[in-house]
Amino acid sequence: MTLPTQYEFIRIPEEDRLRIEEEHTRLATFLRDLRNTCSEFESRQDCHDCGSEKTSSCQGRLASFQFDLLDMVAQHYENEENIMRNNLATPDDDRIFRSHQAEHARILDNIRKKLIRESSAINRQGNTAAAIRLLYEGMVTIFEAHENEFYFVLPKSANIQKDA
Numbered sequence: 001m002t003l004p005t006q007y008e009f010i011r012i013p014e015e016d017r018l019r020i021e022e023e024h025t026r027l028a029t030f031l032r033d034l035r036n037t038c039s040e041f042e043s044r045q046d047c048h049d050c051g052s053e054k055t056s057s058c059q060g061r062l063a064s065f066q067f068d069l070l071d072m073v074a075q076h077y078e079n080e081e082n083i084m085r086n087n088l089a090t091p092d093d094d095r096i097f098r099s100h101q102a103e104h105a106r107i108l109d110n111i112r113k114k115l116i117r118e119s120s121a122i123n124r125q126g127n128t129a130a131a132i133r134l135l136y137e138g139m140v141t142i143f144e145a146h147e148n149e150f151y152f153v154l155p156k157s158a159n160i161q162k163d164a
């Protein structure tokens, strides 16, 4: 299969490629933990069937996920960009690198200004289950779109799927 930016991976030294994959796995685990916080994730119900203790614990966990998410993704993109920057060989590499970098900036902006704000607003209204779903599904959508465009944001093996 020929993907537009597949060459980026091929030219990256093995140890750097493994490092990126490790970070992708860490992000996948982070999202799975977020998802598993909510007992009603599959049922798509609200927090009605959970006691107040469980609901408060979910609220606290969501806040900490929100806090860590941006840092984690920003750090990962910085590492990924440094690795790519060190492996640019042709003007074409440079052009694709710049558009990849611009897309990272757009994604971080989107997480900060839209996703986290919207999930916080829903959480404040008392529907923590919906707030967790919104954050999780928003991140999966963002990562899937980025992977389709730039090939390697999350390896398929990370097994992040919306409906799995």
Ligand SMILES: [Fe+2]
Residues within 6 Å of the ligand: 080, 100, 104, 146, 150, 152, 153
């Ligand atoms: Fe990327």
